[in-house]
Amino acid sequence: xxxxxxxxxxxxxxxxxxxxxxxxxxxxxxxxxxxxxxxxxxxxxxxxxxxxxxxxxxxxxxxxxxxxxxxxxxxxxxxxxxxxxxxxxxxxxxxxxxxxxxxxxxxxxxxxxxxxxxxxxxxxxxxxxxxxxxxxxxxxxxxxxxxxxxxxxxxxxxxxxxxxxxxxxxxxxxxxxxxxxxxxxxxxxxxxxxxxxxxxxxxxxxxxxxxxxxxxxxxxxxxxxxxxxxxxxxxxxxxxxxxxxxxxxxxxxxxxxxxxxxxxxxxxxxxxxxxxxxxxxxxxxxxxxxxxxxxxxxxxxxxxxxxxxxxxxxxxxxxxxxxxxxxxxxxxxxxxxxxxxxxxxxxxxxxxxxxxxxxxxxxxxxxxxxxxxxxxxxxxxxxxxxxxxxxxxxxxxxxxxxxxxxxxxxxxxxxxxxxxxxxxxxxxxxxxxxxxxxxxxxxxxxxxxxxxxxxxxxxxxxxxxxxxxxxxxxxx
Amino acid sequence: xxxxxxxxxxxxxxxxxxxxxxxxxxxxxxxxxxxxxxxxxxxxxxxxxxxxxxxxxxxxxxxxxxxxxxxxxxxxxxxxxxxxxxxxxxxxxxxxxxxxxxxxxxxxxxxxxxxxxxxxxxxxxxxxxxxxxxxxxxxxxxxxxxxxxxxxxxxxxxxxxxxxxxxxxxxxxxxxxxxxxxxxxxxxxxxxxxxxxxxxxxxxxxxxxxxxxxxxxxxxxxxxxxxxxxxxxxxxxxxxxxxxxxxxxxxxxxxxxxxxxxxxxxxxxxxxxxxxxxxxxxxxxxxxxxxxxxxxxxxxxxxxxxxxxxxxxxxxxxxxxxxxxxxxxxxxxxxxxxxxxxxxxxxxxxxxxxxxxxxxxxxxxxxxxxxxxxxxxxxxxxxxxxxxxxxxxxxxxxxxxxxxxxxxxxxxxxxxxxxxxxxxxxxxxxxxxxxxxxxxxxxxxxxxxx
Numbered sequence: 001x002x003x004x005x006x007x008x009x010x011x012x013x014x015x016x017x018x019x020x021x022x023x024x025x026x027x028x029x030x031x032x033x034x035x036x037x038x039x040x041x042x043x044x045x046x047x048x049x050x051x052x053x054x055x056x057x058x059x060x061x062x063x064x065x066x067x068x069x070x071x072x073x074x075x076x077x078x079x080x081x082x083x084x085x086x087x088x089x090x091x092x093x094x095x096x097x098x099x100x101x102x103x104x105x106x107x108x109x110x111x112x113x114x115x116x117x118x119x120x121x122x123x124x125x126x127x128x129x130x131x132x133x134x135x136x137x138x139x140x141x142x143x144x145x146x147x148x149x150x151x152x153x154x155x156x157x158x159x160x161x162x163x164x165x166x167x168x169x170x171x172x173x174x175x176x177x178x179x180x181x182x183x184x185x186x187x188x189x190x191x192x193x194x195x196x197x198x199x200x201x202x203x204x205x206x207x208x209x210x211x212x213x214x215x216x217x218x219x220x221x222x223x224x225x226x227x228x229x230x231x232x233x234x235x236x237x238x239x240x241x242x243x244x245x246x247x248x249x250x251x252x253x254x255x256x257x258x259x260x261x262x263x264x265x266x267x268x269x270x271x272x273x274x275x276x277x278x279x280x281x282x283x284x285x286x287x288x289x290x291x292x293x294x295x296x297x298x299x300x301x302x303x304x305x306x307x308x309x310x311x312x313x314x315x316x317x318x319x320x321x322x323x324x325x326x327x328x329x330x331x332x333x334x335x336x337x338x339x340x341x342x343x344x345x346x347x348x349x350x351x352x353x354x355x356x357x358x359x360x361x362x363x364x365x366x367x368x369x370x371x372x373x374x375x376x377x378x379x380x381x382x383x384x385x386x387x388x389x390x391x392x393x394x395x396x397x398x399x400x401x402x403x404x405x406x407x408x409x410x411x412x413x414x415x416x417x418x419x420x421x422x423x424x425x426x427x428x429x430x431x432x433x434x435x436x437x438x439x440x441x442x443x444x445x446x447x448x449x450x451x452x453x454x455x456x457x458x459x460x461x462x463x464x465x466x467x468x469x470x471x472x473x474x475x476x
Numbered sequence: 477x478x479x480x481x482x483x484x485x486x487x488x489x490x491x492x493x494x495x496x497x498x499x500x501x502x503x504x505x506x507x508x509x510x511x512x513x514x515x516x517x518x519x520x521x522x523x524x525x526x527x528x529x530x531x532x533x534x535x536x537x538x539x540x541x542x543x544x545x546x547x548x549x550x551x552x553x554x555x556x557x558x559x560x561x562x563x564x565x566x567x568x569x570x571x572x573x574x575x576x577x578x579x580x581x582x583x584x585x586x587x588x589x590x591x592x593x594x595x596x597x598x599x600x601x602x603x604x605x606x607x608x609x610x611x612x613x614x615x616x617x618x619x620x621x622x623x624x625x626x627x628x629x630x631x632x633x634x635x636x637x638x639x640x641x642x643x644x645x646x647x648x649x650x651x652x653x654x655x656x657x658x659x660x661x662x663x664x665x666x667x668x669x670x671x672x673x674x675x676x677x678x679x680x681x682x683x684x685x686x687x688x689x690x691x692x693x694x695x696x697x698x699x700x701x702x703x704x705x706x707x708x709x710x711x712x713x714x715x716x717x718x719x720x721x722x723x724x725x726x727x728x729x730x731x732x733x734x735x736x737x738x739x740x741x742x743x744x745x746x747x748x749x750x751x752x753x754x755x756x757x758x759x760x761x762x763x764x765x766x767x768x769x770x771x772x773x774x775x776x777x778x779x780x781x782x783x784x785x786x787x788x789x790x791x792x793x794x795x796x797x798x799x800x801x802x803x804x805x806x807x808x809x810x811x812x813x814x815x816x817x818x819x820x821x822x823x824x825x826x827x828x829x830x831x832x833x834x835x836x837x838x839x840x841x842x843x844x845x846x847x848x849x850x851x852x853x854x855x856x857x858x859x860x861x862x863x864x865x866x867x868x869x870x871x872x873x874x875x876x877x878x879x880x881x882x883x884x885x886x887x888x889x890x891x892x893x894x895x896x897x898x899x900x901x902x903x904x905x906x907x908x909x910x911x912x913x914x915x916x917x918x919x920x921x922x923x924x925x926x
Contacts, residue, residue: 049738052571055819056564059545060553061530072516076524080547090526097523133567152738188740188860196739198860238865240888240924241708271516273626273661273670353522388855390867394661394670395703397884399854399867419863421856421886423924471705473856473865473886473924 003111006175008038008165012082016109019167022066023107025091027169029099031070033331034091035172037308038064038082038165039350042125045158048136051144056129063350066090069332070100076353109173114312115305117298118206123179125161127209132157135183139218143187146226149233151196152188155222157181159204166310174310179206180301180457182446185221189229197235197418199228200387200403203444205301216444228385228404231416238405238420238474244380245422245470246373246408249441251386253462256291257361257449258389258398259426260284264318264326265344265356265451266333268393275396275426276324284324285430288366291319293328295343295359301445302360302459309345309354316342318361319430330356348454358449362461366436370464373435375411381420381472382406382413396426399473421473429470437464482507482529483648485549486640489533492558494642498535498565500576501642504775504816505531508635513601515608516627518616523601532816535561539570545816574819576776577798577808582645583779590766592650593679596632599654604630607656607686614690615660621701622694626659626670628686645777653768654680658690662697669703671696671851676908678766696850699871703881706872706925712846713887713918714839714873717904719849720913724827726891727758728911729859731785731793732822733800733811742862742892743791751791752895755832758786760795762810762825769826769910776812776820783809785827797822828912832901836915839900841876847923848873849887862891868923886924894918 008014019036026034040062047055063080064087075097077090124132139155159181166174184202201224203216212218247255260276268274276284285291295313297303304313309331317325329337330345333356346357374382382405389400402420406413442461449458486503493501507529514522531554532545542565546557612628632654640646657674673693675684715723727743735741743751762780764770771780776798783793796804797812797820813823840848853867865888871878889897902915 046567052569053567054569054571054574055541055543056568057543057545057818058560058564059532059817060556061545061547063528063547073520074522076522076526078526078528080528080530093525097525129564129567152740154738188738190739195742195861198740198858238888240886240922242926271626272624273668275668351526351528353524390854392670392851392853392869394668395700395869395883397853397867397869399856399886401854401856401865418861419856419858419865419888421854421865421867421888421924423853423867423884423886425884471884471886471924471926473867473888473922475865475888475890475922 003173003175006165007040007163018084019109020107022087022091023167023169025088026066026068026095027104029095030103031068031098031100032102033069033169035067035166035168035309036064037350040163041160043160044125045156046133046136047154047156048140049154051140053133053136064090065350066094067353068094068098070098072336073098074353078351104169107169108171109167110171111173114174115296117296117303117305118179120179120206120208122208123161124159124181124209125179131209135212135218139183139185139222142219142222143185143226146223147189147230149189149191149230150187150226151190155185157183168310172310174306176305181207183212183218183221184446185225187225187229189233191233197229197232199225199232201225202446205299205445206303207299231404232418235416235418238417239472240474242469242471244377245467246377246380246382247462247465248382248384249437249439249462249464251443251460252383253362253443253460254386254389254400256363256462257358257460258391258400259424259429260291260318261293261358261361262391263393263396263426264328266327266329266337267356269327270333270337274393279324280326282324283322284427285319285322286433287322288436289319289322289430289433290364292364293318293358293361297360300360300459301447301457304359307343307345308347309341311341311343311345313343313359328356328358330354346456348456352454357451357456358458360442360459362440362442363463365438365440365463368435368437370437370439373437373464373466374408374413376435377408378410380408381417382408391426397423398426399423419474423471423473429467432468433465434468435466439463482638486638489531489554489558490640490642493533493535493561496558496562497537498562499538500536502534503531503640505638506635506816508633511604511632512629513605513608514627514629515605515612517625518609518613520605521627530816531557533557533561534817535565536574537565539572539574540565540568541574541819542568543817573799573802576641576643577778579643581808582643582777583773584647585763585772585779589770589772591678591770592652595680596652596654597634599632599680610686611656611658611690614687615658615694618691618694619698621662621664621698622660623663624661626661628658631655639775639777641777647773647777649772652678654683656683656686656689658693660694660697662701664701667702669697669700671700700869700881703869703883705884706882706923708923708925710920710922712843713921714846714848715916716848716850717906717913717915719852720916721911722852724829724911724913726857726859728824728827731795733794733796733804734822735859736794737800737803740860742859746791749791750789752786752789753898754789755901756786756789756895756898757830759784759830760824760827764826767826767907767910769824774810774812775814778808778810778812780825781810795822795824824910826907826910828905829901829914831903831905831914833903834900836902836904839902839915839917840873840878843873844875846873847882848878864889864891864894887921888924889921
């Protein structure tokens with residue numbers, strides 16, 4: 001897309017000259033750098049509960065954020081009104097906050113190279129509501145039809161279409177149109193009058209609505225949620241203590257997100273407050289582990305053509321054969337640490353200051369057959385699916401909760417296990433990885449990462465891996 | 477835009493929705509100014525300042541619902557919002573329980589609820605930055621092992637909330653808050669730990685001193701140093717107020733009217749039954765002046781009130797909005813909550829545990845061997861089953877004293893057993909935010925460690 005054709009140019013009559021004027025205003029009190037982030041976001045969501053479509057919502061949110069950087073100091077202001085006088089006022093506020101001795105004299109805005117990772121002609125947000133509502137109705141029917149023990153189903157379909165424009169005093173002018181859609185299904189199963197159990201599944205990406213009709217249908221997610229709920233009816237309490245843990249492929253990659261990903265975000269390392277600070281070149285995992293953060297995967301939930309500072313996203317190697325290789329950098333941390341941005345500057349919206357974030361984080365496949373990995377464990381826990389996770393980046397301690405797991409006994413999966421929280425320490429946990437499967441799988445597109453109050457969509461992935469020692473926190 | 481203008485806008489939105497075919501309508505408008513200053517290693521790191529405003533609409537056409545919102549408040553933007561909501565009602569299903577509260581349920585508390593303090597708006601930027609700098613400086617000066625910091629921040633927010641509906645309810649209130657927090661990092665050899673402390677109040681005058689905030693945060697980070705992992709075992713657990721509060725978050729989810737009618741709570745169907753130890757009384761009170769869970773009316777225009785949820789161990793009430801009440805054949809408890817739009821959800825007012833008589837020191841002194849939990853990690857709470865398993869850090873209690881730091885362990889149990897196993901409620905209830913609990917002692921939980 002060219003600037004002149006963008007919604008910002010056509011609907012709000014913003015010109016290149018205007019952008020240069022606002023940047024000039026932002027740097028009028030000095031400073032090393034300024035940027036503008038314009039956003040026009042349309043969101044929709046439709047939900048079904050008790051087989052009734054009880055809610056359907058559409059919303060529009062728009063605004064511009066102005067940032068000025070002077071040394072390590074950042075001034076930020078935003079406006080939800082895109083009139084020239086309001087944008088200038090925000091620029092003046094940011095300028096005042098981050099006044100500095102240096103001056104940027106001139107900037108020439110140029111549209112740089114960028115990917116085309118989601119060539120979506122019609123975004124889901126632009127389709128008729130009537131087509132989208134069918135997705136939750138189909139999910140509800142399929143989950144209920146799976147088993148007579150399913151007694152509650154909720155499904156939520158949500159999409160958004162975000163138009164962004166970034167202009168920086170470095171001369172970057174980036175435009176992007178970012179579609180995103182997700183379908184989630186939650187099912188409850190109950191046997192006679194016993195305790196109900198929940199199952200959950202969902203997915204999507206930066207895709208057209210067709211994705212839910214041809215690739216991952218409502219029935220696919222619904223049956224997965226219903227199956228998990230019914231499976232858990234027979235589950236036994238989780239054990240407590242250290243043991244061998246095998247993670248299944250896909251969403252369990254959240255382990256990487258919590259155990260290493262956050263600890264490698266450059267803001268924490270610049271400040272020396274991460275358990276990984278100062279460890280580049282050191283061994284932080286077994287040599288079987290290579291961990292990548294890649295924002296350039298086609299159509300994935302965590303992918304972006306350009307990050308929220310206007311830089312093209314990249315494939316970044318975080319850990320290579322067990323050795324820590326690099327951090328995730330945004331504009332500010334790359335300036336302060338030296339080097340260049342890794343295309344990792346992200347923000348929740350125009351009202352938020354960007355910071356280094358992950359995109360799609362995964363471990364490369366190894367050589368073991370998944371069956372051999374399970375067969376090698378005399379007694380342990382196999383985790384097939386997870387809820388959320390969290391990390392304390394300073395101590396490096398992280399946890400995540402297994403929503404579906406099984407005992408491994410004599411090399412075979414036996415009884416399902418409920419209520420298993422796993423806990424470990426980031427720079428230590430991956431040293432115990434002794435087998436890596438050849439079955440790398442990415443998650444289905446459901447992740448939301450929260451950091452300092454800002455939420456952004458992300459992806460994770462992992463092959464089947466065996467961790468020789470990890471603490472499991474159950475009651476048994 | 478002037479105050480009256482926004483009020484007029486809300487009424488205008490409702491008129492337009494009715495004119496275009498809605499049988500009922502609710503409009504929310506909210507506006508606010510936010511300010512944040514972050515200081516790190518004595519230097520200003522970030523200052524952010526902005527104002528924003530947005531409107532939301534929910535409409536009914538008979539028993540079908542549509543909803544929309546916009547931050548584009550020009551005539552076109554508002555027109556689009558009204559059109560969207562009406563269009564969306566077309567794809568939803570008739571729901572016999574949908575609708576606004578009953579006419580006699582609308583209302584608003586009289587009198588000054590002290591939600592707005594004028595001293596927040598007048599604060600100079602320099603004063604706000606100075607508060608953050610003093611808090612961080614106090615943390616850094618507390619001990620040579622506090623060698624680094626994630627910084628300190630001072631935040632303010634001043635806002636206005638307007639709600640009106642097609643049954644003649646129209647209300648508004650202003651609110652303000654300010655908060656100060658510090659996050660120091662302690663280091664001793666290879667051991668590095670951070671912790672935080674904060675103070676928040678409706679007005680500047682209500683804040684603790686920056687020096688106290690910094691000193692307490694430093695003390696908390698220091699006492700976590702050189703933590704060890706203990707053996708897997710069963711032992712008594714003491715939750716300090718900050719972690720005890722998270723148990724209340726789970727109990728709120730379990731008495732949430734939507735979870736009840738869907739049978740997805742371990743407390744569903746238990747009204748009138750003993751669900752907790754006799755020591756436990758939990759109250760939701762949206763009427764206490766000055767507190768963060770207080771408001772004159774809920775997000776459906778029903779007056780806020782005081783509801784006893786658990787009375788000496790017996791479950792007395794769920795928390796309900798009009799919809800959940802209708803589903804359950806009950807009355808709303810004035811707990812409707814929503815953002816700008818959509819069907820109302822359920823929120824709490826000031827949700828707290830009534831305090832007991834023992835101090836935290838007395839509780840700890842009574843335990844020969846146990847775990848004092850100061851930090852919880854992760855999301856391992858299942859409201860459907862009550863299963864509870866979270867990462868934990870804190871201090872080990874030996875012979876009635878806090879002996880050494882513990883981390884990288886889990887604590888697990890089931891909320892049903894945990895509530896019944898609550899042995900002692902502390903006397904240290906204090907409100908920092910809308911959920912508050914004193915120190916709590918639970919007889920026994922499983923600790924997952926070595």
